[in-house]
Amino acid sequence: MNGDVIWMIGRGLLNMGLVLLVAPFCQGILRKTTARIQSRQGPPVFQPYFDLLKLLGKEDIESGETPRMQRFAAYLTLATALTVACLVPMGIAAPMNGAGDVILLIYLLTLSGICTLLAGLAAGSTYSLVGISREMMSMILLEPLFAIAIVVGAMHAQSFRLDAVLNGSVYAISGFPWSGLLLLAVMLLSFQAFVQRVPFDISEAETELMEGPLMEYSGPKLALFKYAQMAKLVIYSGLFVNLFVPWGSGLMFPLGWLLFWAKVLVLVLLVTLVAATHARYRIDQAIRYFAGLLAIAMGALVLASYGY
Amino acid sequence: MIAREMFEEFKAKFGALILRADLPNDHRLFVFIDRSAVRSVCEYIFRDLNARYVVSIGADDRPFSGDFLVAHNFALDHDNVLCSVLVHLPADHPIIDSISDIVPAASWAEREMRDLVGIEPLGHRYLKRLVLPDGWPEGVHPLRKDVRWDEVPESFDENREFRFDDPPAGCTVVPFGPFHPTLDEPAHFRLYVEGEMVRGCEYRGFMVHRGIEKLAESVMSYNDIPMLAERICGICGCVHSVAYVQAVEEAAVLKPPPRAEYIRTIMLEIERLHSHLLWVGLACHIVGFDTLFMQSFRIREPIMWIAEKITGNRKTYALCVIGGVRWDIAPEMKTELRAVLDKLESDWRPVVSAVSHDKNIQKRTRGVGVADPALVKNAGLLGPVARSAGIGIDCRHDHPYAAYDRVDFDVITERDGDVWSRVLVRMKEVFESIRIIRQCLDKMEPGPLQLEMKDELPVGRMGLSSVEAPRGESHHFVITGENNRPRRWRVRAPTYQNLQAIPNMIKDQQIADMTISLGSIDPCFSCTDRLETIDLRSGTTKVWSQDELLKLTQAKKVRP
Numbered sequence: 001m002n003g004d005v006i007w008m009i010g011r012g013l014l015n016m017g018l019v020l021l022v023a024p025f026c027q028g029i030l031r032k033t034t035a036r037i038q039s040r041q042g043p044p045v046f047q048p049y050f051d052l053l054k055l056l057g058k059e060d061i062e063s064g065e066t067p068r069m070q071r072f073a074a075y076l077t078l079a080t081a082l083t084v085a086c087l088v089p090m091g092i093a094a095p096m097n098g099a100g101d102v103i104l105l106i107y108l109l110t111l112s113g114i115c116t117l118l119a120g121l122a123a124g125s126t127y128s129l130v131g132i133s134r135e136m137m138s139m140i141l142l143e144p145l146f147a148i149a150i151v152v153g154a155m156h157a158q159s160f161r162l163d164a165v166l167n168g169s170v171y172a173i174s175g176f177p178w179s180g181l182l183l184l185a186v187m188l189l190s191f192q193a194f195v196q197r198v199p200f201d202i203s204e205a206e207t208e209l210m211e212g213p214l215m216e217y218s219g220p221k222l223a224l225f226k227y228a229q230m231a232k233l234v235i236y237s238g239l240f241v242n243l244f245v246p247w248g249s250g251l252m253f254p255l256g257w258l259l260f261w262a263k264v265l266v267l268v269l270l271v272t273l274v275a276a277t278h279a280r281y282r283i284d285q286a287i288r289y290f291a292g293l294l295a296i297a298m299g300a301l302v303l304a305s306y307g308y
Numbered sequence: 309m310i311a312r313e314m315f316e317e318f319k320a321k322f323g324a325l326i327l328r329a330d331l332p333n334d335h336r337l338f339v340f341i342d343r344s345a346v347r348s349v350c351e352y353i354f355r356d357l358n359a360r361y362v363v364s365i366g367a368d369d370r371p372f373s374g375d376f377l378v379a380h381n382f383a384l385d386h387d388n389v390l391c392s393v394l395v396h397l398p399a400d401h402p403i404i405d406s407i408s409d410i411v412p413a414a415s416w417a418e419r420e421m422r423d424l425v426g427i428e429p430l431g432h433r434y435l436k437r438l439v440l441p442d443g444w445p446e447g448v449h450p451l452r453k454d455v456r457w458d459e460v461p462e463s464f465d466e467n468r469e470f471r472f473d474d475p476p477a478g479c480t481v482v483p484f485g486p487f488h489p490t491l492d493e494p495a496h497f498r499l500y501v502e503g504e505m506v507r508g509c510e511y512r513g514f515m516v517h518r519g520i521e522k523l524a525e526s527v528m529s530y531n532d533i534p535m536l537a538e539r540i541c542g543i544c545g546c547v548h549s550v551a552y553v554q555a556v557e558e559a560a561v562l563k564p565p566p567r568a569e570y571i572r573t574i575m576l577e578i579e580r581l582h583s584h585l586l587w588v589g590l591a592c593h594i595v596g597f598d599t600l601f602m603q604s605f606r607i608r609e610p611i612m613w614i615a616e617k618i619t620g621n622r623k624t625y626a627l628c629v630i631g632g633v634r635w636d637i638a639p640e641m642k643t644e645l646r647a648v649l650d651k652l653e654s655d656w657r658p659v660v661s662a663v664s665h666d667k668n669i670q671k672r673t674r675g676v677g678v679a680d681p682a683l684v685k686n687a688g689l690l691g692p693v694a695r696s697a698g699i700g701i702d703c704r705h706d707h708p709y710a711a712y713d714r715v716d717f718d719v720i721t722e723r724d725g726d727v728w729s730r731v732l733v734r735m736k737e738v739f740e741s742i743r744i745i746r747q748c749l750d751k752m753e754p755g756p757l758q759l760e761m762k763d764e765l766p767v768g769r770m771g772l773s774s775v776e777a778p779r780g781e782s783h784h785f786v787i788t789g790e791n792n793r794p795r796r797w798r799v800r801a802p803t804y805q806n807l808q809a810i811p812n813m814i815k816d817q818q819i820a821d822m823t824i825s826l827g828s829i830d831p832c833f834s835c836t837d838r839l840e841t842i843d844l845r846s847g848t849t850k851v852w853s854q855d856e857l858l859k860l861t862q863a864k865k866v867r868p
Binding site: 277280 | 482603818
């Protein structure tokens with residue numbers, strides 16, 4: 001093995017560790033801010049770390065219809081999230097640049113949705129089945145949105161390389177970036193759905209479906225799922241920042257890096273604010289909403305292919 | 309039309325079929341009719357006089373008159389008359405013609421009568437067991453006088469399961485309950501679902517029927533029962549206690565002192581305030597809008613504190629006794645209550661204006677769980693559910709009790725009959741309640757709190773009382789009796805009527821709308837009857853049986 005590969009893997013692991021470290025903190029910020037909006041005291045910012053530790057230390061109960069698949073789904077969902085973390089630049093250049101391209105990224109993002117389906121199937125209860133049917137319906141419309149954003153970036157950048165695409169490439173044309181700005185709007189409007197927060201937490205909807213696909217999860221397996229969800233918030237925010245808010249990423253090491261995380265934090269606060277001021281949509285309303293966004297995104301794709 | 313004119317009309321129309329009548333005042337009519345005329349008289353009252361169905365009551369009157377007794381109660385809301393149609397049934401042949409095809413709202417009451425008193429409603433189309441547990445043997449009717457209050461028949465099979473009807477073809481079953489995060493109490497709805505659409509449902513409730521009526525009729529005394537009545541409901545307890553004492557007072561022709569009436573009014577409105585604020589919060593929680601849930605609970609809390617200051621308790625005020633109240637509202641408390649109301653009003657106004665303009669909440673609630681005026685009439689729907697459909701029934705206004713005839717307030721109505729209208733009605737009623745309390749505080753004169761009573765209460769008299777609970781009319785029917793306790797006491801909580809319309813309200817809607825539709829009637833079931841503990845050392849699971857739990861409670865241990 002030569003030094004480059006070790007350096008690459010090292011930086012990938014560094015990214016992974018960073019996401020694992022920061023994700024509960026972002027969740028803590030989210031919970032604390034929500035509490036303040038709701039005139040509550042709220043849990044300490046570091047509470048999510050303790051929650052995860054507590055869950056990890058609990059008895060590992062086998063339940064649901066197919067416990068093996070349930071376990072597998074829990075491992076897979078966190079593994080997927082962490083693999084994505086290896087590929088996405090987190091304030092420094094994409095760590096595993098040569099190891100995959102943006103097409104792999106699109107696949108991995110879809111895989112994390114599949115994990116939820118697996119979890120729901122494994123539980124086998126009516127509620128979790130309703131939950132995954134909702135998840136599937138929204139996935140069909142949601143996944144193409146991110147894919148289109150990445151593809152448009154790739155078209156503008158004339159490359160599938162991670163470092164080329166995930167660096168504000170949606171605006172990278174000589175003229176006015178119509179397609180990029182359209183996609184920015186689309187992604188902003190659907191961002192809550194990607195990170196599965198109100199008003200689009202439809203597949204889990206505690207008051208309707210009792211957590212849907214997750215209803216049979218407890219203890220360490222639940223911890224993995226929760227961890228993956230927290231990680232997703234950070235990763236999707238990172239992706240969003242890379243694709244749409246690249247300004248300042250070229251600054252010197254500590255500055256560019258700090259700026260990146262500041263942007264991620266702002267995005268997390270935005271998610272919190274939207275979640276705290278909205279009611280949950282019904283699945284048919286959400287589908288109609290996503291379909292509208294998808295139509296706009298398709299329009300942006302067409303514009304991009306004509307060089308706008 | 310007053311009660312006497314109504315009776316004259318009955319006599320003119322039905323002649324000898326009307327046996328006799330009891331007219332204690334202008335607002336009450338107890339009319340005894342021949343059993344063959346039940347259907348025609350009820351049809352006349354319900355359709356021609358356009359009365360509102362209230363409840364049907366079965367009573368075992370054998371030790372006293374030798375007969376069974378059935379009462380169908382109706383309310384004429386425009387004339388301030390409550391009317392009870394009574395029929396005697398021979399002891400060896402307790403069968404009565406069912407009125408449930410004429411008055412669909414009577415369906416549950418007739419099934420309950422069959423379960424608990426053993427009076428067979430002839431011609432009822434759906435005679436499935438309603439109240440009794442599934443393992444209860446046939447032929448034992450707990451409300452009959454020859455059944456002991458604590459009797460459990462030997463053939464009672466605790467583990468027998470309920471048999472559900474077959475779902476319609478092409479539908480899958482989604483069980484909703486017995487326990488569900490949005491049901492605060494156990495109740496089981498079996499939803500028949502096609503995709504995400506609900507096509508129908510079957511209901512099994514009464515899992516925590518506590519036999520409160522039987523307990524009162526057998527072991528408690530007149531002044532114990534208000535405390536028991538209060539425990540019927542965890543939210544609108546004061547309503548039941550007031551309704552009960554009013555029914556007894558009416559039967560015994562007692563009039564509590566004015567100050568007591570004002571205090572009852574104030575406490576009832578305080579209860580409505582905290583109930584409505586709670587409901588708005590819960591409704592928001594159901595549709596996933598937790599911020600408003602938290603805010604409305606914050607606004608609600610001072611109400612609980614002031615209730616505790618006045619009565620010593622946040623809930624269960626232990627307010628009423630026959631002929632008066634137990635707590636006074638001192639002058640300094642008046643000032644404090646006024647301050648709480650001012651704060652509440654100024655806190656609530658921005659919430660109402662925020663919610664009224666929120667498109668997001670409207671999206672989830674408009675056109676959802678609709679109850680149209682026809683359904684309101686046929687199913688006997690009450691309270692905010694009826695008022696949101698444009699039918700302005702409100703017992704405080706239609707059948708004034710306590711001090712409601714001395715205060716000025718508006719009956720809030722909306723037109724659409726959907727969940728959104730119910731949200732609006734409840735939010736606006738908060739301001740009316742504040743208005744009522746303020747007027748009571750102004751008009752209250754010093755004076756005694758309780759009536760001085762020297763004589764025993766008369767025996768065999770009947771009393772009716774309707775009190776407007778936050779969820780609709782609570783109706784109590786009392787027949788006074790011997791041994792310082794009533795012979796028969798029947799409670800009809802508003803949810804009893806409103807719940808019967810749920811299958812109609814959720815039909816052809818999405819599953820996601822089920823919770824908010826159910827939530828919108830503000831349902832009120834009851835507390836748990838079974839629990840499970842796990843021994844940590846051995847890891848074994850133990851399910852407590854009803855028997856063991858009973859022994860546990862009777863042994864007065866603190867904790868197992």
